Amino acid sequence: MPERKDDEIMAEYLLKGGKMLEKACPTCGCPLFEYKKKTFCVVCAEKKPVLETAPLPPAITPAKNASxxxxxxxxxxxxxxxxxxxxxxxxxxxxxxxxxxxxxxxxxxxxxxxxxxxxxxxxxxxxxxxx
CATH class of the missing domain: 1.10.287 (Helix Hairpins)
Known part of the structure; x- marks a missing residue:
């Protein structure tokens, strides 16, 4: 199944009665939602399985003459x-x-x-x- 776009995910929660908040998710930058008395990022919640399986980038260690x-x-x-x-x-x-x-x-x-x-x-x- 193709991955849904962020705006499609948010639109679905708005149609379900979710409330878009003024606060942004620190992970993806999308607005947080209040839904069923919980506040969370609906985009990260849907994409979490994808993010958990993705390999993490290597740690960045500045060189002696780092920019x-x-x-x-x-x-x-x-x-x-x-x-x-x-x-x-x-x-x-x-x-x-x-x-x-x-x-x-x-x-x-x-x-x-x-x-x-x-x-x-x-x-x-x-x-x-x-x-």
Whole structure:
């Protein structure tokens, strides 16, 4: 059976009486839903078996002369204030979600927009860590 598109899955839950929330899924970026008194991502819930069987990418370890992009993917800088550390974690998580969307989206225009957003987020993360 072919995999259904995200909007088809969400439309089905709306027709079933589900409520689309303003919050986004941290994994796929789709809106969360409230359905049968539970809040969850309907897209990830449907695609979970596919995601569980997919091999995980190898861990990224920055090289000695790593690029700024690789440095931004590294763990949180220990000298950051608690607020800056929280922002750094949020930016890192958002960048990871965008990378996943690039991997899963077949539309070249969307992928280019996600890649631009990753670049901007990475630059912001690097600037934050230089404070």
């Amino acid at each position: 700024p992009v690789a440095e931004a993917a590294s763990p949180v800088h220990p000298s950051l204030t608690p607020e800056a550390e929280m922002l750094s974690r949020e930016l890192s998580g958002t960048i990871a979600v965008l990378c996943q969307r690039i991997k899963n989206d077949g539309d070249p225009d969307n992928c280019l927009a996600f890649m631009d957003a990753v670049k901007i987020g990475t630059e912001a993360l690097l600037n934050l860590r230089q404070l």
